Amino acid sequence: MSDVLKVGTAEAKPGDLSKGVIKGVELNTSDRIDIPVLVMKGTQKGPTLLVVSTQHGIEIQGVEVIHKVMREKVNPKDLRGAIIGIPVENPLAYMHHQYLSWIDNQDLGGGGSASPLTADKPDGTATERLAYALWQEAWSKADMVINIHCNTRPDSLIFQEILVGNPKTKDALWKMAKAFGVTTVVDDTPFEEDSPPTLANLVAKKGVPDLLMELIDGRWISEPSTTAGIRGVLNIMKAFDMLDGEVEPQEGFPIIGGACKWEGVMRANRGGLIRFLKVPGEFLRKGDAFAEIYDLYGEVLEEVTMPIDGYIWAYPCGDILGTPGSMQTVQTGANIAYYFTSSEQK
Numbered sequence: 001m002s003d004v005l006k007v008g009t010a011e012a013k014p015g016d017l018s019k020g021v022i023k024g025v026e027l028n029t030s031d032r033i034d035i036p037v038l039v040m041k042g043t044q045k046g047p048t049l050l051v052v053s054t055q056h057g058i059e060i061q062g063v064e065v066i067h068k069v070m071r072e073k074v075n076p077k078d079l080r081g082a083i084i085g086i087p088v089e090n091p092l093a094y095m096h097h098q099y100l101s102w103i104d105n106q107d108l109g110g111g112g113s114a115s116p117l118t119a120d121k122p123d124g125t126a127t128e129r130l131a132y133a134l135w136q137e138a139w140s141k142a143d144m145v146i147n148i149h150c151n152t153r154p155d156s157l158i159f160q161e162i163l164v165g166n167p168k169t170k171d172a173l174w175k176m177a178k179a180f181g182v183t184t185v186v187d188d189t190p191f192e193e194d195s196p197p198t199l200a201n202l203v204a205k206k207g208v209p210d211l212l213m214e215l216i217d218g219r220w221i222s223e224p225s226t227t228a229g230i231r232g233v234l235n236i237m238k239a240f241d242m243l244d245g246e247v248e249p250q251e252g253f254p255i256i257g258g259a260c261k262w263e264g265v266m267r268a269n270r271g272g273l274i275r276f277l278k279v280p281g282e283f284l285r286k287g288d289a290f291a292e293i294y295d296l297y298g299e300v301l302e303e304v305t306m307p308i309d310g311y312i313w314a315y316p317c318g319d320i321l322g323t324p325g326s327m328q329t330v331q332t333g334a335n336i337a338y339y340f341t342s343s344e345q346k
């Protein structure tokens with residue numbers, strides 16, 4: 001086995017931090033849009049951790065986390081194993097400040113669709129080709145994945161989601177989540193081995209744990225997301241013996257304990273501006289009003305109430321061009337709030 005870790009054009013020998021690109025797609029100007037990648041190889045043996053951000057083009061907090069971890073916090077001389085960092089997984093979405101690829105309106109990770117975009121099509125659409133290149137060059141080389149997303153303003157809650165319905169990855173995912181140390185949403189839907197080959201399903205089939213992170217204030221580089229993200233990634237590396245040191249508890253933002261469960265989306269029945277009356281992470285009883293929709297005269301049109309006892313994790317507001325959270329306004333049917341319950345709630 002070679003001692004060189006090669007990802008796209010980046011090559012790292014033991015002790016190196018190297019940069020390069022995964023070859024992307026060509027625009028009609030014949031300019032190529034590639035995917036920048038950082039690769040760090042430790043001087044001792046250990047697992048390969050892949051940290052990716054900005055699968056959705058407006059969710060940029062993870063970019064800073066990857067830069068700080070790989071350029072400041074980890075010295076390859078202290079590292080057992082390797083880190084592959086991809087700050088912007090979908091440059092086609094990022095370049096147009098859009099959630100999805102502007103060129104074909106597709107989601108690189110296959111999220112939110114009955115027929116999700118898969119990573120097995122080298123001759124597919126532009127975004128399918130990016131997914132294929134990411135699988136070939138990066139995801140298929142990982143022993144562990146941290147996939148950093150973000151919710152948007154206002155006041156969302158930092159959380160992580162683990163899919164524990166796959167016996168091959170369940171224990172490692174719990175270990176990653178406990179080490180990262182934020183509110184944990186648990187989905188125990190059984191994993192189907194014949195699931196469509198999205199990036200996430202391909203690693204799940206191999207038994208590679210893939211932790212989904214949701215930082216907050218996704219359009220910006222800001223606290224507490226930067227510190228929480230860096231601390232969480234380093235904690236996972238410590239827990240899996242890639243680095244020396246103790247796991248540090250997360251602090252400075254709300255953390256809901258227990259195994260949390262995603263319950264649903266609240267949608268607007270009226271259109272207008274929206275004001276929020278409660279902060280995500282606050283325990284709410286069924287029937288508590290948490291938002292008001294009002295018109296351009298200032299009249300309240302709808303009081304939005306909690307459907308069950310539980311918590312709100314984010315206020316995505318209205319969608320525009322497939323991009324949630326564009327403005328503090330909603331149309332009929334807009335997703336206003338994501339809500340969840342905890343195994344430890346009263």
Ligand SMILES: [Zn+2]
Binds near residue numbers: 059
């Ligand atoms: Zn996302």
